[in-house]
Amino acid sequence: MDDVAVSAPGREACVRLDAENPLASLRDRFRMPRDVIYMCGNSLGPVPVGVPERMRRAVEVEWTDDVVRAWSSAGWHVAPERVGARIARLIGAADDEVIVADSTSVNLFKLLVAALRKNAGRKVIVVERGDFPTDMYVASGVAELLGGEVRMVRPDERAGAIDESVAVVALSEVKYRTARGYDMRAMTRAVQDVGALMLWDLCHSAGVMEIALNDCNADYAVGCGYKYLNGGPGAPSYSFVAKRHQADLRQPLTGWHGHAAPFAFVDDYAPAAGMARLRCGTSPQFSLIALEAALEAFDGVDLKAVRVRSEQLTSLFIDLFDAHLVSRGFGLVTPREVERRGSQVSIAHAEAYAIMQALLAKGVIGDLRAPDVLRFGLAPMYVRCVDVFDTVAALVEIVDGRVYERAEYRQPGKVI
Amino acid sequence: MDDVAVSAPGREACVRLDAENPLASLRDRFRMPRDVIYMCGNSLGPVPVGVPERMRRAVEVEWTDDVVRAWSSAGWHVAPERVGARIARLIGAADDEVIVADSTSVNLFKLLVAALRKNAGRKVIVVERGDFPTDMYVASGVAELLGGEVRMVRPDERAGAIDESVAVVALSEVKYRTARGYDMRAMTRAVQDVGALMLWDLCHSAGVMEIALNDCNADYAVGCGYKYLNGGPGAPSYSFVAKRHQADLRQPLTGWHGHAAPFAFVDDYAPAAGMARLRCGTSPQFSLIALEAALEAFDGVDLKAVRVRSEQLTSLFIDLFDAHLVSRGFGLVTPREVERRGSQVSIAHAEAYAIMQALLAKGVIGDLRAPDVLRFGLAPMYVRCVDVFDTVAALVEIVDGRVYERAEYRQPGKVI
Numbered sequence: 001m002d003d004v005a006v007s008a009p010g011r012e013a014c015v016r017l018d019a020e021n022p023l024a025s026l027r028d029r030f031r032m033p034r035d036v037i038y039m040c041g042n043s044l045g046p047v048p049v050g051v052p053e054r055m056r057r058a059v060e061v062e063w064t065d066d067v068v069r070a071w072s073s074a075g076w077h078v079a080p081e082r083v084g085a086r087i088a089r090l091i092g093a094a095d096d097e098v099i100v101a102d103s104t105s106v107n108l109f110k111l112l113v114a115a116l117r118k119n120a121g122r123k124v125i126v127v128e129r130g131d132f133p134t135d136m137y138v139a140s141g142v143a144e145l146l147g148g149e150v151r152m153v154r155p156d157e158r159a160g161a162i163d164e165s166v167a168v169v170a171l172s173e174v175k176y177r178t179a180r181g182y183d184m185r186a187m188t189r190a191v192q193d194v195g196a197l198m199l200w201d202l203c204h205s206a207g208v209m210e211i212a213l214n215d216c217n218a219d220y221a222v223g224c225g226y227k228y229l230n231g232g233p234g235a236p237s238y239s240f241v242a243k244r245h246q247a248d249l250r251q252p253l254t255g256w257h258g259h260a261a262p263f264a265f266v267d268d269y270a271p272a273a274g275m276a277r278l279r280c281g282t283s284p285q286f287s288l289i290a291l292e293a294a295l296e297a298f299d300g301v302d303l304k305a306v307r308v309r310s311e312q313l314t315s316l317f318i319d320l321f322d323a324h325l326v327s328r329g330f331g332l333v334t335p336r337e338v339e340r341r342g343s344q345v346s347i348a349h350a351e352a353y354a355i356m357q358a359l360l361a362k363g364v365i366g367d368l369r370a371p372d373v374l375r376f377g378l379a380p381m382y383v384r385c386v387d388v389f390d391t392v393a394a395l396v397e398i399v400d401g402r403v404y405e406r407a408e409y410r411q412p413g414k415v416i
Numbered sequence: 417m418d419d420v421a422v423s424a425p426g427r428e429a430c431v432r433l434d435a436e437n438p439l440a441s442l443r444d445r446f447r448m449p450r451d452v453i454y455m456c457g458n459s460l461g462p463v464p465v466g467v468p469e470r471m472r473r474a475v476e477v478e479w480t481d482d483v484v485r486a487w488s489s490a491g492w493h494v495a496p497e498r499v500g501a502r503i504a505r506l507i508g509a510a511d512d513e514v515i516v517a518d519s520t521s522v523n524l525f526k527l528l529v530a531a532l533r534k535n536a537g538r539k540v541i542v543v544e545r546g547d548f549p550t551d552m553y554v555a556s557g558v559a560e561l562l563g564g565e566v567r568m569v570r571p572d573e574r575a576g577a578i579d580e581s582v583a584v585v586a587l588s589e590v591k592y593r594t595a596r597g598y599d600m601r602a603m604t605r606a607v608q609d610v611g612a613l614m615l616w617d618l619c620h621s622a623g624v625m626e627i628a629l630n631d632c633n634a635d636y637a638v639g640c641g642y643k644y645l646n647g648g649p650g651a652p653s654y655s656f657v658a659k660r661h662q663a664d665l666r667q668p669l670t671g672w673h674g675h676a677a678p679f680a681f682v683d684d685y686a687p688a689a690g691m692a693r694l695r696c697g698t699s700p701q702f703s704l705i706a707l708e709a710a711l712e713a714f715d716g717v718d719l720k721a722v723r724v725r726s727e728q729l730t731s732l733f734i735d736l737f738d739a740h741l742v743s744r745g746f747g748l749v750t751p752r753e754v755e756r757r758g759s760q761v762s763i764a765h766a767e768a769y770a771i772m773q774a775l776l777a778k779g780v781i782g783d784l785r786a787p788d789v790l791r792f793g794l795a796p797m798y799v800r801c802v803d804v805f806d807t808v809a810a811l812v813e814i815v816d817g818r819v820y821e822r823a824e825y826r827q828p829g830k831v832i
Contacts, residue, residue, distance in 0.1 A: 004716065032479050032485050033480065033481055033482070034481070038483060040483065040484045043484045044483055044487075045483075046479075046480075046482040046483050047475065047476075047480045051475060052472075052475050052476050052480075055472075055475050055702070056468075056471075056472065056607050059463065059467060059468050059471050059706070060463075060468050063463050063648060063649065064447050064449065064462075065449055065733020066449070067449050067452070067454060067460055067462050067463075068456045068459045068460040068781065068782065068783070069776075069781065070649070071460075071649070076649055076650075078831075080441075101520070102518065102522065102697070102755045103671065103696060103698055103699075103700075104697050104698075105519070105669065105671025105672065105673075105696045105697035106518065106522060106669060106671070106696055106697055109668075109669055109671075113561070126821075129683050130683075132672075132681075133672050133675070133681050133682065133683065133685075134671050134697065136683050136684070136685070137670045137671060137672055137675060137685040138669070138670060138671060140670060140684075140685050141668050141669065141670035141685070142668075144668070145529070145561060145562070145668050146561070152683060155420065169613065175696035219717040224698075226698070228762035232475070232701065232702060233479065233481060233486070233487070233492055233700075233701035233702070234492075234696070234697075234698040234699045234700040234701045234702075235700065236700055237697065247618075252525075252557050252558075252560070252561050253522060253525055253554070253557065254553045254554060254556060254557035255519065255521025255522070255525075255550050255553060255554060256521065256548075256549050256550035256553055257521075259549070262549075263548050263786075264732075264786060265548075265593070265785055265786065266549065267545050267546075267549065267552050267568060268552070268556075269552070269556050269557070280519060280521045280522055280529070281473060281518070281519020281520050281521035281522055281550065281650075281653065282519055282520075282640075282642070282649070282650040282704075283650045284519075284649075284650040284651065284652055284703030284704075285497060285648065285649035285650045286471070286648060286649070286650075286700075286702040286706055287700030287701065287702045287703045288650070288700075288702045290475070290702055360485075363486065365483065365485065367484070369681060370679075370680060381564065387454070388549075
């Protein structure tokens with residue numbers, strides 16, 4: 001990158017920024033993959049150092065020695081509540097307002113049905129185009145089942161769409177594709193002002209910024225365990241329900257682990273008190289144990305400081321974008337205003353597909369969202385300023401050398 | 417056990433039976449817990465020998481080195497279909513009729529809703545008292561959601577309850593509490609004769625007997641991965657849908673992994689072809705990988721021979737029961753007719769709770785179903801005739817020595 005008259009930092013400046021990073025040592029909490037620059041923590045986080053030994057113990061000690069007794073002796077039974085409490089501290093909730101169970105999609109289903117039942121008489125679920133598709137898919141499944149209506153709006157239509165017919169609004173705090181972020185407090189208030197309930201999807205925000213669910217008076221939330229929480233592939237998801245909504249919460253997936261007395265084995269269903277009623281079947285323990293061990297990477301970490309580092313990384317990426325990528329046919333997808341974006345930078349290019357293939361071949365791991373968006377997750381606990389610099393430099397090389405024109409990068413089906 | 421005039425085998429005879437067992441070497445496929453007799457495989461199977469190394473590889477190689485790329489490179493994306501095909505071969509289904517995803521409770525929900533939609537105009541779900549509670553709980557959740565009706569019947573009321581108002585009948589092939597088994601063929605025919613659909617819960621039968629879903633013309637089935645399939649705590653569950661019902665199957669948990677093109681990220685839902693539409697969110701990979709590795713314990717195993725061994729074990733238990741336990745206040749809960757029982761023997765005693773505590777303290781691992789049933793899972797791939805003998809001998813000792821009267825065994829809350 002030898003563009004003349006560039007105001008963005010050079011590589012040496014980036015090395016200096018990393019040396020001055022007060023959170024630099026957090027990177028040692030991860031087994032970073034060798035020989036690559038990992039910019040995909042917004043899809044799947046890397047391995048926190050405590051996980052392998054914890055998993056070995058779960059399989060080779062707890063299961064092997066205690067077998068069924070480990071449900072008690074190793075605390076497997078109460079893991080959904082215990083891990084939920086750990087996550088609660090990362091998202092501004094009380095320990096007994098969060099539980100880990102099932103996938104994000106299944107949890108969205110539970111809470112959207114609960115919201116329609118709570119807000120009886122209203123039938124509309126508002127979701128936003130461009131949010132992660134499962135939010136829209138699950139909303140449509142719920143509406144079909146209950147005779148509800150999904151109002152799927154563009155961001156510019158949203159304000160007009162939230163009226164007194166709306167039962168619940170489901171929005172991602174940070175959008176998966178653009179990294180655009182919402183003001184949780186203002187949006188929650190606007191939704192509640194018309195008597196609707198607010199459900200936040202935290203998949204792309206939890207772990208990289210302060211989240212204050214209770215301080216913002218959120219009603220419900222769901223989130224994912226395997227992105228910035230680093231819980232491993234398909235780690236179970238969590239649900240948040242504000243204390244004020246717990247007593248009359250009616251979720252439809254009435255499995256035995258959500259029963260008031262699951263081991264009494266009675267014929268009739270009676271929901272457990274509190275968040276336990278959001279449990280359904282038996283939790284996939286190994287995936288839950290991996291998530292629990294992964295969360296230790298957050299021990300003693302101040303999310304305010306994490307957000308400062310996140311802003312430094314995304315701002316640096318955008319400065320380098322302005323200096324080197326605009327002139328090479330890239331467009332900026334992520335908002336420029338720092339307070340309106342999450343911990344990711346997305347850029348667009350007409351040759352995005354082939355460019356991402358070429359980038360992967362160079363050992364820079366980002367991903368593509370068809371047709372033309374390249375996404376880079378800047379997880380502030382382990383991504384460095386030099387990683388951002390080297391990523392942009394690799395993009396420059398690929399474009400200047402027309403590397404993306406090679407046939408091997410144009411084959412379909414290889415993208416991640 | 418020195419009862420006089422006993423026709424049941426003694427310990428030496430049991431040792432001989434084990435020596436003659438053509439499946440004896442299958443026990444080496446498991447890491448059996450040390451110093452205990454493990455009779456709880458109907459709740460949680462022990463560790464198959466291939467699992468620890470496979471799990472180590474999943475965490476320390478696939479996730480560590482490839483991180484997000486492992487979704488493709490390690491075949492994580494297609495694991496639900498791949499593991500489903502392995503299970504299909506154990507239950508008499510075609511490879512593309514079974515998929516692994518979510519818990520048994522969640523799968524029951526999907527298929528009961530699908531059945532009510534398929535059999536539109538009928539509103540009744542028949543379930544049986546004494547089946548595993550989650551079947552009843554989920555059925556009631558579905559009925560409440562869709563304006564259906566749950567007809568919860570005792571076994572003796574069942575025949576009269578299955579009429580032309582019934583949309584679907586959900587039954588366990590083998591009951592969790594009594595080990596009573598059904599004739600799948602006759603029951604399926606009787607249900608279909610009135611135009612209802614048949615959903616089998618295979619949690620307590622798969623892996624210990626031949627199951628012929630297609631040969632019996634079953635419509636739907638669900639089952640659990642962690643009992644006789646030994647997939648580890650909370651292993652994900654599987655669903656079966658007969659090919660003839662797949663094209664118009666409408667399940668309500670419309671998450672992104674069940675979409676026709678999940679990585680196109682379009683706003684509108686369109687179901688995938690075939691069983692993939694039963695996927696919902698991202699699968700908990702580590703639990704799924706443990707299950708897949710566990711299923712290798714079935715490689716080359718003939719389930720007909722497994723059933724022969726299972727009948728030998730349960731018959732031996734009942735012979736020993738007649739010789740030594742009837743006279744000590746125990747009652748037989750499991751049917752005497754060998755063709756009417758699964759691979760478990762349940763016995764009742766007024767002091768069941770304290771007796772099970774005392775038994776656990778002696779290193780015999782069974783479990784209790786309140787108020788008075790002691791369950792013993794006789795998993796034919798690793799339980800031996802001597803284990804059965806020693807279990808009965810331990811019960812005799814506990815009763816004759818009034819060991820169960822000790823205060824330590826009467827404290828509540830210790831039971832498994």
